Amino acid sequence: MYGIVNKAIQDLIIDNFGEDKWEAVKEKSGVDIDFFLSNEPYDDDITYKLAGAAAEVLGISVGEVLNAFGEWWVLKTGKEKYGGLMEAGGNNLKEFLVNLPLFHNRIMLMYPKLTPPEFKVSNLEENSIHIHYHSKRLGLQEFVRGLLSGLSKMYSVDSKIELLESRDDGKSHEIFKVSW
């Protein structure tokens, strides 16, 4: 994962729970890195360790940490660092989600060292869409759910996000249904 991801986790914890908690998370995770460079790739393991330690320190599940982090990623990191890019993604939630595959394909090109997930869309309806999430990484589906939830909030839309299919159930990938 690129450093920006770990940096975002750091910001999330410091902003919401304070510096002490971050130090505790770092200590608990055994990650001894003081400074994450946004555009440098780090071992995925670091991210998983940080998320696990954050869950332990904050007394919530890893899923909840990832979900919160997903929202944070869109609403804080995305908006602050890539505000223009996010806004260019679409005029509303639906447009953005339709553009999501293209968006990620471009990201992949820009970050050669990135192993980005792939998104596809289907079942486009007036008030819903299916988002297909293909990733080599495991256990990040709650992060994706958080991302989708964050996007809804960015566009001030009340949405419902359902996980229709999952690799946990033996399927090939995750399918989320976003309804608004």
Next chain:
Amino acid sequence: MANHFSFSEAQFNGLFPFYILINRDLNVVSIGKSLGKLCDLQKGKNFNEFFSIPRPLTIINSLDDLIVLQNQMVLIELNSPKKLMLRGQFEFMEGTKEILFLGSPWFGSMEQLRENNLQINDFAKNDPLIDLLHVLKTVEITNDDLKELIATVNKQKNDLKKANKEVYDIALFPKQNPDPNIRINYEGDLMQNNPAASNLDFIEYEGSTYRNDMFFKLISSKIDKTLKRWNFEARSNEIDYSFDCVAMPEEGYINIYGRDITEQKINQQELEKLSLIVQETTSSVVITDSFGKIEWVNKAFEKITGYNLLDAKGNSPGKLLQGEKTDKKRADYMRQKVKNLEPFTCEVYNYKKSGEGYWGRINAQPIFDKKGEVINFFALKEDITGEKLAKEKLRKAASRMSSLITNLQDAILLENENQTIELVNERFCNLFKIPVSPNQLIGADCSKAAEQSKHLFANPELFVSGINEILKNKKLVIGNQLELANGRILERNFIPIWNGGKYDGHLWVYSDITEKITANKKLEELRVFYEKILDNIPSDIAVFDKDHHYLYVNPKGIRDVELRKWIIGKTDEDYIKKRNKHVSIIEERKNAFREVLESKQLKSWEEEMNGVDGTSTYIMRNMYPVVNSDNEVDLVIGYGVDITSIKLYQQQLEESKIKYKEIVDNSLAMISTHDIHGFFLTMNPIVEKLLGYHPDDVIGHHLTEFMHIDDREKFEDLYLNLILSNKEFTGTFRVINKEGKIVYCLLNNYLKEMPNKEPYVIAFAIDITKRIEAERELKKAKEITERLALSKQNFLANMSHEIRTPMNAIMGMSRQLLKSNINTEQKNYLDIITNSSENLLVIINDVLDLAKLEAGKLSIENIPFSPKLVMENVLKSMMHKAEEKGLTLSNTFCDSDLAPILMGDPFRLNQILLNLISNALKFTTIGGVDVSCRVLKDEEIFQEIEIIITDTGIGMDGAYLKNLFQKFSQEYASTARKFGGTGLGMSITKTLIDNMGGEIWVKSTKGKGTAIGFKLTMNKGVLEEELKISNKDEILKIIKGKKILVVDDNVMNRMVATLILKEYEAVISEVENGKEAINHLINNDCDLVLLDLQMPILNGYSTSKIIRKKLKMNLPIVALTANVIKGEREKCLKLGMDDYLSKPFEEDEFVDKVAFWIEKSKNINSAS
């Protein structure tokens, strides 16, 4: 590779969404879909208007200028404030001679993209601009990260440098320090020390001397591990040290920093000694700086002045202590001395913090330093207030004494034991006429003074011997009275002065008491005078001293003279004991007395005295304090007034008040009072019960608040002003109750006026809402009834008209049919029809008459008629009925005195007779009916006649006779079935007779017969014209050939009239309404008009009016109508008609009327 590419516009747009195609004239042929979002460029617009080419800088005048730009990168710029640039290339197309720009916008950042409202989708998928921008953004973020990282590293570096320096400084310091610095561990082992500490071989501590290693062991054993810092003192090598210890538990050692305090300690000890002295001295000590500002004060200062050191510090003593009474000169003196740095002593009046003044004696001294400069002022201050006060007291006492003696009204002479004058005053010199001043007399010998002055006294020798006697005895003599030769009286007092058994002299005091004696005499006279008054006042009076002892009681208070004398100086307790009275009174009086003493005000209370006879006497007791000029009670005057009669009156008043209150409270009428402005003063409980208002809602509120809003404006004029002028008011108010509903109140209010009191109004009100509502209901019911009655009358009129109209046809046609050739059976049928019709007509007439009678609308004519003729006609018309039943109908007696013409109503008389006779015939089967007529009274103007109808019929029960004249009355239900009729006949008959001023009577025997008679009184009259034409031939003669117009909308009725009149060979014209009648009359000759009244288009009334008024024709008009209601006839005559005939009519009557009016008209016309 193929040379031709063929794209659809959509495909081309997908590849180059920002393309521009330009023709030879530099006009835009088409543009890409996304370019449209950036500018308002449309087909046909000139390229130059929208774009310029900055790189390579090109002025575009023709297409050629663009063509040359091929094969290079070109930046074109939008001519808009945004200055947006597109990066691309131009390609010229030979085939169309057009040039194509292919490119996309060039943005510096992703934000610009959004500012221009573009999205990812607006770019070709192959366009990497966005990715480029994103990469730029990423680089920017990376740079930010690096900047942040460098800042962090820099900060850490600086922190480290700082820490290094501190460590170095700390390490450096102890080595150079002349004071010992030691580091020991918690076991007391020396870990480190500086050179100065190495010299401390032995250390004295708390009275013992230790080797230094032992000493630190000792110190470590005493450590309180909770302390971070502490301090102790010790001595080594003749030097006193203070050691500050700092515990470093984490490091496991204690740093001990020593400091040489030897000199400080010596100074401190010296200072402590001095301080103690100064502090504890009883005089206050103040130390100021060289400018006179206080630096220190001792305890005595704080105690004397009340200011503590904190209060005083920084202030000048003058500012702190001096005040209003401080002598300014002395203050200035002290200030000058301080300024000049000189010592001084001064007594001054100062003030304490509490504001209390005191005298102080100040000894101030400047304090010099080694250089001879003043550093402080030291002042010692004694409180000399006591000394000052004592001196002042002494001075004042001497002055007072001297002044007293000088100004004394008494003559004073003080001699010493040798009779030499020590003190004498002016008054003495004047009294004894000594021509020198009192001062000159001091020291003079007085041994011969008595002899020298004796001539002044009335009895000189007595004066001299008296003096000698007194001087010999040397005893106190008071109140000696001496008369002077001029008549005045002196009082002399002699006061010997003994000092511890030694005679020191004596004091003579002479007072002129002439005025006093005179005043006393006058006073005594006054006392006697007032006592006499008091003795005779008819209320008991007692005067007490302030200890409640009797000083005086008047005879009303105690009648017995001896007892009255006895009581002076006694108390109530003494009196009670002596007289065996009850103790309860005393307590009350004692309490009252105490109250008067305390309050110094009059106290009154009532006492009830029960007499032996059981009656009560009420006394109003009063105690009044007499207060002297020092506001102390000297005397208390007690007086009692017998208020038994007032009390009884009050009781009666109270009882009557309660009684009246109960009456008012329990009254069912609402009783209230209000002031003359309309504000409520009181109300009784029923008001709340009936209207729902609590007294708080009402009292103090204005009447109008409770009135109906429409009545409020009239309140002043219609109520308030009225009651003020008339003193009373009766009327109805609409009051709004608590629920907001209207309550009608009948008011009966009175203005109550009393001398010296504001008048007010007593209001009595009763709720008449139910009554008002009932009246309203009644009125409504009455209106309904009246309306109903009116509709009934109208109904009757209509019914009359509607029934009579066909009846006329039925009866008329029947008669006509009878005249034709018919067989017997047909004749029988026709007879039945005719009889039935006649019966029906009677019934209808009965019903209508009844209705008229009930409505009081039956009119009785007063016209001349022949009574005999009426009777004959009746008999004639009834004859055939009698014959039908085989009965006789006779007129056995007709009084010959009967006047030929009487004034009355022949029609009604006819009706009465018909009724009675047909009734008699109806109820008679065998025998007959007889009619007789006799004159009971025959006067010049009138006759009273009696007509009796006697039958031999079924007769009536006595019981039934009572109801005979009631409506719908027939003896039995079966009677009605058997004989028919409405049962109205007798009732109508009686009413008609009553209305004609007559009376009817009945005699009847069941099974034998009945006699009914009636009396009428009528004026005698003269027959003007008699409507009588003798026979049919004569009528034929009159009517024959006459033109008669029959006007009726009902063809049947027209037919009846026409058939009858044709028999008499009249020439008949028929029309259906008034309009046609008018037309006919205009165009044709006519002798008589028979006019129906109710017709369509133009009715009979209007037609008559037109004939008379417009056509000005005077031919006879006879109204024919089925309307028989009251006033119809009058109305017809008024509108110009000549006569009136109601349908259905009798044929004879009809032809009689026609003949009469034709004849009359002929006579009139021939006469004119």
